[in-house]
Amino acid sequence: MKKQIILLFIVFTNTIIYSQTISGKVTYVASMTPISDKKIDSLFLNRKVKNPKMDKWARSIYKNTPNVNAYLDFINGESIYYVEDKMQVEGKSTFNMNRIFAGGDNKVYKNTSTKEYLKEYVRENLLIEKKEKKWKITQESKQIGGYLCFKAIDIESTNTMMKPVVWFTPQIPVSFGPLEYNGLPGLVILVEMYNRTISASKIILNPKEKIILKKLIKGERITEQAFKEITKSFFDSLKKKRQ
Numbered sequence: 001m002k003k004q005i006i007l008l009f010i011v012f013t014n015t016i017i018y019s020q021t022i023s024g025k026v027t028y029v030a031s032m033t034p035i036s037d038k039k040i041d042s043l044f045l046n047r048k049v050k051n052p053k054m055d056k057w058a059r060s061i062y063k064n065t066p067n068v069n070a071y072l073d074f075i076n077g078e079s080i081y082y083v084e085d086k087m088q089v090e091g092k093s094t095f096n097m098n099r100i101f102a103g104g105d106n107k108v109y110k111n112t113s114t115k116e117y118l119k120e121y122v123r124e125n126l127l128i129e130k131k132e133k134k135w136k137i138t139q140e141s142k143q144i145g146g147y148l149c150f151k152a153i154d155i156e157s158t159n160t161m162m163k164p165v166v167w168f169t170p171q172i173p174v175s176f177g178p179l180e181y182n183g184l185p186g187l188v189i190l191v192e193m194y195n196r197t198i199s200a201s202k203i204i205l206n207p208k209e210k211i212i213l214k215k216l217i218k219g220e221r222i223t224e225q226a227f228k229e230i231t232k233s234f235f236d237s238l239k240k241k242r243q
Helices: 002-019 037-045 052-063 097-102 226-242
Strands: 024-030 067-075 078-083 108-111 115-122 126-129 135-144 147-154 164-170 187-193 197-204 221-222
Touching: 024 097, 067 097, 097 197, 126 226, 135 164, 147 187, 221 226
Parallel strands: 126 221
Antiparallel strands: 024 067, 024 197, 067 078, 078 108, 108 115, 115 126, 135 147, 147 164, 164 187, 187 197
């Protein structure tokens, strides 16, 4: 254990330096445990207004949670995270809750040199200025896919059920990961949260093929706090309409 702690400390102090010289492509698999029929029934039990057609549509959404692939490309201290293209059935797009959880059409860009950390919100053509999560790094470790990984916990999350737990490896000293799960002294290999996981299924370091990051679209920059206020206002207005 002492050797592991020393390794973690050394890599922590050199992550930024090494991240400038390492490039890579990571494939993640986002998984979501299907919601049980009993749980779905409970969601509709106390509804005052019954709408069989809408209920059937909503139930189909809760049941449609196939795995999706997501990708992280990084080079020269920059990274971009994005989800695979929309799944289609007979030429028609299908709504997948798990894809939304994985990031949907939005991308996440990070630059360790310029300190830029942006999330692209395609629907409103916005670039949200993100802040890194605050993590508590534990001494708990395990091997995942041949890498020594350490456990870290999101200390800012107040939802005990949905509190994210991540496993990162100092053996790949870049502070990147899927979605907002980054900012640690090593690549995030696994994210665990309630009935959801995002796990690295393939890692290619310093690939022969040149990595070209898919840049974010141009959009209005907005702080994360301002975006939260806009979202809250939107849902508040929906509640008023239902009353």
